[in-house]
Amino acid sequence: MDWDKLRIFHAVAEAGSFTRAGDILHLSQSAVSRQISSLEESLATKLFHRHARGLILTEQGELLFRTAHDVFAKLATVEGQLKDAKEKPSGELKVTTTVGLGSSWLTPRIREFLELYPDITVNLILADRELDLSMREADVAIRLRQPVQADLIQRRLLTVHYRIYGSPDYLKRYGMPMTPDEIGGHRLIVYGEEAPSVISDVNWLLDVGTDRPGARRPVLKVNNIYGLLLAVESGLGIGALPDYIVHGNSNLVQxxxxxxxxxxxxxxxxxxxxxxxxxxxxxxxxxxxxxSEWRF
Structure with a gap:
């Protein structure tokens, strides 16, 4: 099997079109198409269903893609190990974490890391879904829950605490709640049903200071921690937020x-x-x- 054709096939399968794969590989659409046709001819099997809106892998194509993906992931690992054999760390480091933690805490600190290690290139992938580290979708991750996979090395990094916050404008307009039961008289912002959560009762704020769980109704539900932060900052209501996203934020009052x-x-x-x-x-x-320098 021709490695160049296999590399192009892998790129096309991931991109879903000849054009997008060509852009990634710096090849023309026609050159990519010819290479795929040549690979299909040499294997005597169709690898893609061609449609007006893109390409879909055939059953045989899926089999080849899974194998090729595994091979290229292992090659990427070996390449990284060879680079690490040098005295000076260099090469790409793919880091993934959630949108909230990555945008508010991690990203502002990447500059210092790169100043210390200028030969390293950081590829920061922020996503609320967990990327598959074993398939090299990323090299390392900061996970907001303890991993269960046996083949992953893990180290506890920090403990995150939730707190209740409102904006100065909101509290000036509606007053500061002085007791837990007074929360029920305020406009509450909580997570939507599809929000990723690392705690069992993500909308615990709705039940603070009441003996009737589920009785309160929020003014807004939002399925993203950063969206919830912006809603509280805007003065819409009171919300529960993790401390990593509000540290040093003068637009919020605990x-x-x-x-x-x-x-x-x-x-x-x-x-x-x-x-x-x-x-x-x-x-x-x-x-x-x-x-250790910045206590949560």
């Missing part, structure tokens, strides 16, 4: 600080095969240092 609130641990995670990677080690140590 409400009822003595009310018991959920907390959870976040973990730094990477696959076993990257145990000896210098890039992973220095990034892990950098994060541990930054967490």
């Amino acid at each position: 409400v009822l600080p003595d009310v018991p609130a959920p907390s959870f641990d976040a973990f730094f995670v990477y696959p076993e095969e990257l145990r000896n990677s210098k890039r992973v080690t220095i990034f892990r140590d950098f994060l541990i240092r930054k967490v």
